[in-house]
Ligand code: SF4
């Protein structure tokens with residue numbers, strides 16, 4: 687059973703919350719836990735132990751381990767509802783993205799590896815081509831996901847994943863919804879430059 691207890695870490699609180707605030711560009715210290723964000727968040731589930739206000743509280747308390755392992759980081763669908771409802775204009779999706787980045791750069795195993803692979807494959811494809819090419823993106827994602835399952839010797843999950851993927855591909859092919867070309871957008875070099883610039887200025 688997940689614990690609801692928050693761990694206050696005086697040694698980490700100020701530095702960690704300042705770092706997350708700087709990288710995400712969100713004034714998280716201004717959060718006063720009114721929970722308006724949570725009331726509108728589509729990712730929050732009754733049985734879950736996560737919500738936008740909880741994620742912000744964990745960061746402000748310096749509970750690094752609980753923050754980077756919070757399901758909100760991986761289940762946020764970037765709908766921006768929380769930010770539009772928040773009286774302090776705090777966008778939790780940007781905080782979730784910052785924590786994803788911290789997990790990736792620290793090399794720790796993400797709480798939801800498949801979501802992490804989906805996220806990184808989508809971004810890499812977008813940066814490479816200036817747009818996402820579905821077949822390439824899906825192929826890279828599935829390769830990362832299946833390799834991870836092979837390393838863990840989860841053969842039943844591999845079988846299920848392949849069956850599910852085959853059904854999905856068959857369905858989208860029948861509907862003519864998947865294209866196999868490699869299209870490049872006009873601004874792809876600019877996107878690469880912006881990514882490099884972002885990486886340099888936001889080293890975690
Ligand atoms: S709506 Fe804003 S101030 Fe209220 S809990 Fe959410 S982030 Fe904090």
Ligand code: SF4
Nearest residue numbers: 727762763765766768
């Ligand atoms: S952006 Fe993320 S955290 Fe905010 S309401 Fe949407 S799903 Fe919830």
